[in-house]
Amino acid sequence: GYVGPTRDLFVDDGVPYLQSLHVKNGRIDFARRPYxxxxxxxxxxxxxxxxxxxxxxxxxxxxxxxxxxxxxxxxASCHALLIARTRRDLLLPTYLWHAFRSHWGRHALLREQTGALHPHLEAGNVRFMKLPVPSLDTQERIVARTEAVARDTQVIHTSLVRRLALQAERRQALITAAVTGQFDVSTASGRNVTDGVPT
Structure with a gap:
């Protein structure tokens, strides 16, 4: 991507200009601060x-x-980001994306960083990284399986978030019921403790 001064470059509307702050969790999140x-x-x-x-x-x-x-x-254009383009007859972009997002890939990139105060990736170092490149058929299978697991993980995550929110709600309802005297906590055995508590 472009490396240079941007102080007087930005306009209210035009070509989207992606920066490192827009790349989060494998996605492009331009809405957080568009340029x-x-x-x-x-x-x-x-x-x-x-x-x-x-x-x-x-x-x-x-x-x-x-x-x-x-x-x-x-x-779109971009600033101070490395742009990787694959030879599609050898390497699927989605396979490379998943490879870099894996535990191994992330740490492979971290191993290439230089600079203690301002960690930085040199384009030359990344260009010569060695990656496992199976056949295109195998890459397609890996991508399909990885994305299926990711979808399942997202469903589980959504369910857990919902469950935690519900548990926090019920906990608050129990505390409120105890404080307002809807049930006597001094003699409560724990059984049927939610009887009469709004859900």
Whole structure:
């Protein structure tokens, strides 16, 4: 991505300009703080114009964060991010994305960082990282299985969040019932303790 001064670069509307703060948990979260650059400025720098399924690797700060470009950000530009493009006849972008997001991949990136005060990834070091590259059929199977597990994990996470919220609600209801005298806690055995407590 572009590396240079941006103080007078940004405009209210134009070409989306992605930065490391937008790459979180494998996704592009542009809504958290959108930046735009003039279309003519972006057009003069085609090298940083993003294509479908380009990988963005955070270069400074949140080392190990990797995002993948979907249709929403085709044509966007980026700042101080490494852009990885694969040879599609050898390596699926989604496979590389999942590989970098795995425990192994994240730590492989962390091993390449330099600088103690300001951790940084050198493009040259990342370019020569060795990655396991199975056949395309195997890559497709790995991607499909990984995404199925990720979907299951999200369903479980959503259920747990809902359950924790419900438990916190019931706990508060019990405390309120005890404080207001809806049941006598001095003699309560614990059985049927929620009788009469609103749910």
């Amino acid at each position: 735009f650059v003039p279309p003519e400025w972006a057009a003069a720098r085609p090298r940083i114009s993003l294509s479908h399924e380009d990988l963005l690797i955070v270069q400074t700060g949140g080392i190990g964060e990797v995002g993948i470009i979907d249709d929403n950000f085709v044509g």
